Amino acid sequence: MDGKELEYKGEAALQELEMLTMNAKDVQERILTEILERNKTTEYLSKYMKGSTDISLFKRNVPVVTYDMIQPYILRIANGEDSSIISGHPITELIRSSGTSSGEPRLMPSIEEDLDRRTYLYNLIMPIMNKYMPGLDEGKAMYLLFVKAESPTPSGLPARSVLTSYYKSPHFRHRRPDPFNDYTSPDAAILCADSRQSMYCQLLAGVLHRRRVLRLGAVFASALLRSLGFLHRHWPDLAGDVRTGSLNPSITDPACRAAMGALLRAPNPSLAGEIEEICSAGSWRGILGRIWPNTKYIEAVLTGTMAQYIPMLEFYSGGRIPLVCTMYASSECYFGVNLEPLCDPMDVAYTLLPNMGYFEFIPLEEGIKAGDEEERVESEKVVGLVDVKVGCYYELVVSTFAGLYRYRVGDVLQVTGFHNNAPQFKFICRRNVILSIDSDKTNEEDLHESVTSAKKLLESQNYLLLEYTSYADTSTVPGHYVLFWEIKNIFEEAETPRPPAIDAKLLESCCVAVEESLDYVYRRCRSHDKSVGPLEIRIVEAGTFENLMDLLISQGSSINQYKAPRCVEPGPALKLLNSKVVGCFFSPKNPTWKI
Structure with missing residues (x-):
């Protein structure tokens, strides 16, 4: 899949989405056939498929697995064996999942083209949002984005989070100029490994562009609230930097100092006074709308356990700025998008895109919202993407191009409806968390x-x-x-x-x-x-x-x-x-x- 072919904008993106969801069953069969064709000679699939690419044989012979069952294969690759153990394409990195096994992070295989798929999903977000809020290309996005520590494996493959992988990739760093990609934060601040310095510089950049900000957000609601707590403690320093036109000496990262120096071109006592007046006025209820008065919405993951942060975000927004969830993704695979982003956060449903991977579902008993990870799942009980039923609960199973086959992601979902022939799911919980x-x-x-x-x-x-x-x-x-x-x-x-x-x-x-x-x-x-x-x-x-x-x-x-x-x-x-x-x-x- 060519990355350039995946860059859709505006109407073309929405038309593509309609085509995919209309033909969900055919797209899923094509994706699975392609996965099997590429990976049929791998050690893992050969054990069950004997070189065949027959879909019915795959469903009959390949087991539904948990991480413990595939971990030995992944660790062999991490320790230097060839990618062909599980993947027909070279594994370029191991994505460190937030899930754990025996107290250690899970490592998910990733190939180079996975970045194309992630970029594809990101590129769908703004066309969808622009349907509901035109003019988002007329200002900036203040997204607080952070990288996390990474480490090499014995094989030399990096082990890092999926977001760190994306931010460090050419897909992000060399993204083409686009109004929808106009962020307040310099890349150097986002890529700074020191989270304190990164947060300080990103907030300062957001303050400097305060009247041009149309979108606020972070990947997770918890990260956005943590940044607001940091702002509460450090706004006098930020205002001081704006007043003098010079960066606080506590910021020592050379790339950050250079990038912020380009933004702090001259003293701006007027803007500094505005920030001081707003932040010292007492209650911080509605503070987001006062500092960034043209904000149209706040974006973050607010489903699952992140729903606990909705009241605090409503406090800081004054209840006047919509809270938006846009996409559903994990370390294993990017799954889908929210086609009604202005709905109440408690009603968010994600449409799974059939070209992102091959999706199956383990039916859960009515009312049961958590499965047993160790329970063996019989293949005949697993259903395909288009065969789920509205109102029912399922555990998500995914097969990917990078070497996961019938892998239990651990997410429990409820079907809320369909968009064309693609089901829409409400995220219920992580299994057993x-x-x-x-x-x-x-x-x-x-x-x-x-x-x-x-x-x-x-x-x-x-x-x-x-x-x-x-x-x-x-x-x-x-x-x-x-x-x-x-x-x-x-x-x-x-x-x-x-x-x-x-x-x-x-x-x-x-x-x-x-x-x-x-x-x-x-x-x-x-x-x-x-x-x-x-x-x-x-x-x-x-x-x-x-x-x-x-x-x-x-x-x-x-x-x-x-x-x-x-x-x-x-x-x-x-x-x-x-x-x-x-x-x-x-x-x-x-x-x-x-x-």
């Missing part, structure tokens, strides 16, 4: 193992952890994990409403132990990306979890099948737990992390 702030994803088993490692510290001091639950607290920026613990001294006979007095250092040590036991991605977010705040343990009164059981049973839970929830959402349960808190303790240091 109970806690997430940024790109971290912690499931119940991970949390249990981490708490188990920490409670040994309590037991060594004669305390018992009677019960616990958790909560992803996004009222702070960055958000952080909260654990509610009910504890007891093993020598204490009588029941008392207050928990035993425990040394603060012991509970802080428990916080550290939990964080050290959580997976690689969580520890990276905490220690390197700073996108997750220190873990907090809240000690609750004795009897709190009995009160919680009473509450949940009164709301319809079965007393015979009741289990304490391992995670709670905002609502009566969280309110009850917080009303019983008698002490709060935070992790005093970052967990260990390395690239």
Whole structure:
């Protein structure tokens, strides 16, 4: 697939989209045939297909797999074996997924033309948006975009996030001049590996162009809110730079200094005064519209766990600027677009594009919104893209040109309708994930193992952890994990409403132990990306979890099948737990992390 052939604009892009969705079944069969033809001699497919490209044989013989089942093949390539183990084309990089396996990031194979597919999807966004908001090419986009640390594998292939891959690619760095690609941030600021310097320079560039900004955004809502917290702390420095026309000396990256120097051509005391007046006026409700008064919409991922950030974004936007989700993508594959971007964020549905990969779906029982990753899936139960049914839940399965075959992505989706013959899906959740702030994803088993490692510290001091639950607290920026613990001294006979007095250092040590036991991605977010705040343990009164059981049973839970929830959402349960808190303790240091 030639990258130039994939650059669609305006009406041509929309016409192409209509053609693809009208012919979804034929396009999917063509894509799968092409995947099989290219990769039929690979070690992996040969084992099941014996060189055949027959689609019915593929569906009958090739198993539906989880990461654990393909990881050995990928690690062989990472360690220097040839790409032909799984791919007919050279694997050029390994995309580091936010999902984890055994505490380590998942590595997804990627070939050179994958960048063409990602660019193709990006190039569809503005034609779709321009249908609803004409004139977006008459100003700038203030998108806060960041790269993450990458590392070489023993084979020399880089291992990095999918977004870092794209921002560092010629597709982004050498993009052709286009009004829709007119960003406030210089590329040097986006590509700066120091997240603090990158954020400072991008916010400063946005301030300098404040009246030309028509679009605000970040990839994830959490990143946008983190940037606003940074702005809250550093706006006096930014205003000072604007006033003097010189960059703060704390910015030491040479490329950033050169790029920002070109923007800070002269002192601008008038603009500095505007920023100071706006940012010092008291409440920051509606601050986005005051700093960037011509903003037409705010773009970010707001589905799944990111939905928890909608109230804070509505606060900062004053409820007057639409919140927009535009596309659905993952490290494994880019999937589809939102054809109604101005809908309520809670109603977002993505149309899967049949030319991005080959899509299949595992039906889930009615009302079931999470699957068992280890459960073996029988091939005859899996359905194709055009065969899903409205209202039903499915787990997404993908086959790609780069060497993933019938791979369970882990996303649970619900069909909301069809656009022509292509289904539209609402993202429901990641399978088994109970806690997430940024790109971290912690499931119940991970949390249990981490708490188990920490409670040994309590037991060594004669305390018992009677019960616990958790909560992803996004009222702070960055958000952080909260654990509610009910504890007891093993020598204490009588029941008392207050928990035993425990040394603060012991509970802080428990916080550290939990964080050290959580997976690689969580520890990276905490220690390197700073996108997750220190873990907090809240000690609750004795009897709190009995009160919680009473509450949940009164709301319809079965007393015979009741289990304490391992995670709670905002609502009566969280309110009850917080009303019983008698002490709060935070992790005093970052967990260990390395690239």
